[in-house]
Amino acid sequence: MPVLIIKPAEIHIEEIAEICSTGWKQTVEGKLSEEYQEQNVAFWYNHERIKNDLEAGFYTHVALIDSDVAGVIGGGITSPGVSEVFMLYVAETYRYQGIGRQLLDALTGLQKEQGALVQWVSVQEDNERGIPFYEARGFKLQGKKIEQTDTGEDQVSLRYMRKI
Numbered sequence: 001m002p003v004l005i006i007k008p009a010e011i012h013i014e015e016i017a018e019i020c021s022t023g024w025k026q027t028v029e030g031k032l033s034e035e036y037q038e039q040n041v042a043f044w045y046n047h048e049r050i051k052n053d054l055e056a057g058f059y060t061h062v063a064l065i066d067s068d069v070a071g072v073i074g075g076g077i078t079s080p081g082v083s084e085v086f087m088l089y090v091a092e093t094y095r096y097q098g099i100g101r102q103l104l105d106a107l108t109g110l111q112k113e114q115g116a117l118v119q120w121v122s123v124q125e126d127n128e129r130g131i132p133f134y135e136a137r138g139f140k141l142q143g144k145k146i147e148q149t150d151t152g153e154d155q156v157s158l159r160y161m162r163k164i
């Protein structure tokens with residue numbers, strides 16, 4: 001199963017929306033209300049928003065298997081020498097096959113070229129997929145961030161960082 005890691009294009013928007021929406025909802029299932037989940041997905045993963053974020057460079061790579069988008073990653077430089085992983089999702093069908101690692105490696109290489117020395121990521125508290133994935137790649141827990149949602153719920157993110 002050859003995986004091709006490329007820069008995403010407009011033709012990938014629908015699959016990016018589906019993968020990100022599904023992955024994010026699975027991450028917060030049982031933690032945040034259905035109402036908030038629908039609001040958040042409608043805001044971040046609508047096709048127009050993804051198109052704009054794609055043009056702005058926030059989505060940096062997709063993993064293709066044949067012509068199917070198997071995963072997506074995005075990130076950027078947030079201050080001199082500091083980068084962030086904004087999102088990383090792999091379609092359920094393709095999980096646990098090294099695609100997430102390949103996407104993270106591609107983003108990390110790009111961020112190093114852009115002068116990053118450290119890389120940050122936020123992971124939902126109790127995320128049984130994300131936490132072990134990032135810790136296995138050298139990310140160390142730096143703290144916890146609690147934000148209140150528009151629906152009055154606490155969304156708890158763990159902040160991880162690694163040197164790159």
